[in-house]
Amino acid sequence: MAPSKNNLILSSNDTSFNNTTTISLDEESMCYDNKITNTTKGEDNLLPKHIDGPINKSNVNTLNIIAENESCLGNSTKNMTEYSMTNHYPNNFIHDNSNEKEIIKNKDFNNILKLDSSINTYGWIAKGSKKPIDHRLPFQRPPLIHCVKQLPFALRYLGYWLKNYKNRENLFINGFEPYFHHPYYGVPLGGIGTGSIGRDFRGGFCKFSLRPGIVEQQVKFIKANQFILSIKKDGTTIYQKVLSAVFTMDKKNKKLNNILKKKKKDTLSAWEFNFPEDDLEYRGLYPRSWTKYHIKECNVIVVCKQMSPVIPHDYKNSSLPTSIFEFEVENNSDDDLDISILFTWRNGTGNVKWNKEGNCETETFNFNENNNIIKGVTLKNTIFGMNCIYGLSGIEKKNQNISICEKFNPSGNGYNIWNELKSNGKVEKIADNSFDNKEIGVGVCISQNIKAHEKDSYTFNLVWHMPLIYFGKKNRLMKRRYTRYFGCDDKAIDNLIKYSFLNYSNWSKAIEEWQDPILKNNDYPDWFKSALINELYYLTDGGSIWIEYDDEWEKSEPSISEYTKNVFKEYGRFGYMESWDYRMINTYDVHFYASFALATHFPKIEHSIVSDFTDQVDRSESKLTKYYMENVKAPVKTPQRLPHDLGNPAMEPYINSNCYVMHDTAHWKDLNLKFILTAYRNYFTLRNSDIEFLKFVYPKVKSLIEVGITEWDTNNDGMIENFGVADQTYDAWKMVGCSSYCGSLWLSALRVSIEMARDIGDVEGEQKYSSILEKAKNVFNTKLWNGKYYNFDESRLSSTTIMADQLAGYWFLHSISKDLAQTILPFDRVYSSLITVYEYNCKKFNNGNMGVVNGMKPNGKVDTDHIQADEMWTGITYAVASSLIQIGEVDKSFEIAYGCYNTCYNNAGLQYQTPEALYSKNFYRAIGYMRPLSIWAMNWEMTKKEKVN
CATH class of the missing domain: 1.50.10.10 (Glycosyltransferase)
Known part of the structure; x- marks a missing residue:
């Protein structure tokens, strides 16, 4: 049964807008389609005020505050002033001071970012609560004089559009249904030309483009694709949450809030999707990003470094469909803690068309490669008729334990896998046979004890093996570039996974060597x-x-x-x-x-x-x-x-x-x-x-x-x-x-x-x-x-x-x-x-x-x-x-x-x-x-x- 849809009308309180946005949300993946509808302005505002603003050089206090914002990212007030005085910024920017206190709080942002010392100052920075201040929509309203001039063309194009109405994806430009932006995008996953997977800077996965040339931008997030943090003290779970602020309720968006509350009764309702957006910080520097989670209840800090192997002049590694997630967990409390991180994934791309396209198959694996213990699970499914195998895995270091969930229902309430993690700190025994093989979720969990005032790292890998692809008409089957090195059979994913773990440190060094001359x-x-x-x-x-x-x-x-x-x-x-x-x-x-x-x-x-x-x-x-x-x-x-x-x-x-x-x-x-x-x-x-x-x-x-x-x-x-x-x-x-x-x-x-x-x-x-x-x-x-x-x-x-x-x-x-x-x-x-x-x-x-x-x-x-x-x-x-x-x-x-x-x-x-x-x-x-x-x-x-x- 396909997820139900609800329509949500959201409108801007900006007097310059005479439009509302209609959003259709589906239950599991929160896909939505936007339409501009002429109407009167409403009370709800889809786009609240942004926390961050540019510089007003004429105001010394504002300049110092912004400099402190940069300082918390590794820059100094002196340097910031130098840039302003040398005209690297215009003279007359307007600054929004609405979040100065929150900005100043973040001065310790780099203290835990020890994985790459060279990036301490650089990248695109956002808090989980970041919102736009410049509210925009796709352009669809030319001035009247241009409407009159373009009317004959518009009528001809309308005929063309209606002729293709049932297959609008085939249009090279869909002029009547342009994409609306999602203001939460972060650095995407994957090499080049291999199909990408989008990330939300608040922690979600979104916007797949595994079909060649097609970006499924309507997929806002996928509830089953998550990292989940579980913390035990003295055998008792004191914390368990999904590491994503995507689902955090925005008090200003009451209608959206009500819809999400209704959804809570259904898909993965047992999972805690309420990570505080103010406790999350993000830095993007393609092809890497760092997401920092403050677990204030436990005095724990978690940093997730995401990396894909895009390396200039490296035509092998840059073609690979793989990304590494390296978590550094710092226990700043006075107690020893048992800390588990669970990585979950489901079949498909979040697009309801592929959620139940064919039967799925899963298989666990355990490799010992050069004394590296690699454990994980593969999930075989089809997308637009093309075979795709997802591979989730982790490296099991000394004092760590990896457990595997080979199958859970990604459209159910999620209770079994959530409760197993909460009770035992691992996910080995999941009794969940309440669904068929059309939809399957899998999980890989790394667990270990971290002593008080110590830290350690957890390393995961995601691979998507989709070697043979075709375009919309399905006339020619083609091989992706990476198959030159790894082949097309199903077992190629094993070698991709091994290769990713054995080489990710070298990738990181190569990316630093590439970017250092720019950053310095x-x-x-x-x-x-x-x-x-x-x-x-x-x-x-x-x-x-x-x-x-x-x-x-x-x-x-x-x-x-x-x-x-x-x-x-x-x-x-x-x-x-x-x-x-x-x-x-x-x-x-x-x-x-x-x-x-x-x-x-x-x-x-x-x-x-x-x-x-x-x-x-x-x-x-x-x-x-x-x-x-x-x-x-x-x-x-x-x-x-x-x-x-x-x-x-x-x-x-x-x-x-x-x-x-x-x-x-x-x-x-x-x-x-x-x-x-x-x-x-x-x-x-x-x-x-x-x-x-x-x-x-x-x-x-x-x-x-x-x-x-x-x-x-x-x-x-x-x-x-x-x-x-x-x-x-x-x-x-x-x-x-x-x-x-x-x-x-x-x-x-x-x-x-x-x-x-x-x-x-x-x-x-x-x-x-x-x-x-x-x-x-x-x-x-x-x-x-x-x-x-x-x-x-x-x-x-x-x-x-x-x-x-x-x-x-x-x-x-x-x-x-x-x-x-x-x-x-x-x-x-x-x-x-x-x-x-x-x-x-x-x-x-x-x-x-x-x-x-x-x-x-x-x-x-x-x-x-x-x-x-x-x-x-x-x-x-x-x-x-x-x-x-x-x-x-x-x-x-x-x-x-x-x-x-x-x-x-x-x-x-x-x-x-x-x-x-x-x-x-x-x-x-x-x-x-x-x-x-x-x-x-x-x-x-x-x-x-x-x-x-």
């Missing part, structure tokens, strides 16, 4: 260290897919070249989603920005992606499809064009690319040019002028440049033109004629094409592109330079708009070679343009507190003539910030980047789900987005700057 870099403010490292969460949690090459692909994808086949065989095929909301693999106009993260940490994966797209250039698919924005039918894939994406994971990607049907992207001006630039970086920087790759890619580069010359330069002046539609990554922002955005990309693409032509010996191409470049430079400067910045385009409506991203091509080219960049545009004009962007798009937008808005009028008003012009794009903010580093304005760079990070991570509850766009207030768009990985372009530039110095 005195040129980086502490918040930036958190932003930089934590934004990498998307490599794990962006629906990423990493699969092994299969010779069978030649039949369904004849366009795969011998070169790319060899790359796939060595490094695999990698994909990640544009967004949790926008399910398209490797959306290239966005990957252009995000690619700095892969180029920095996994350049072989970046090479695989570039090689994959190189084969796509000549590929064609003449089948006609409807493009809803322009209401035209055109081929799915036009030759001599880069595809927008490699397909929808809910369908059959790779075989079917270009699932984006808003526009016919064959007419987009940026895709081809962005590919040329990334291909040159791949050749020149990542592969050290690899001539074999150049021979492979140059013919495609040449054909793409020729398209620009023959089809996009309509007046033969050397400069391409935009055609009065949204024909680039700003897909709701029209450009006319010569535009600064596409024009700068064209100049840069020509420049690197000259270099590639010269290196490969194409004298004719070199001369031709050099001649066109000189003409194009003259046109760009003559038509767009206004003495202060480059105009947006040649249209009457928006020509003088100050576009934040106006020099995207120059920025990317400069990241490859400063010398090449300075040959296409005068430095003084580049400098003036970027300072203008800083002064207008940053300082005149939300008082400089929220990054850079895309479009600003020269009168200091946000450009509202087009949708997207009035948005702040997080990834563009970080890209512009790196541009400012290129021109020597490091302080201004950190200032605009901080506004973006502070809004997302500290104020709006958007941490570990950074959206594509934020509006000045109330709204965001497309959470869990790829483009913010562009923050690594800032590190790219800072690293080059350090080498020069």
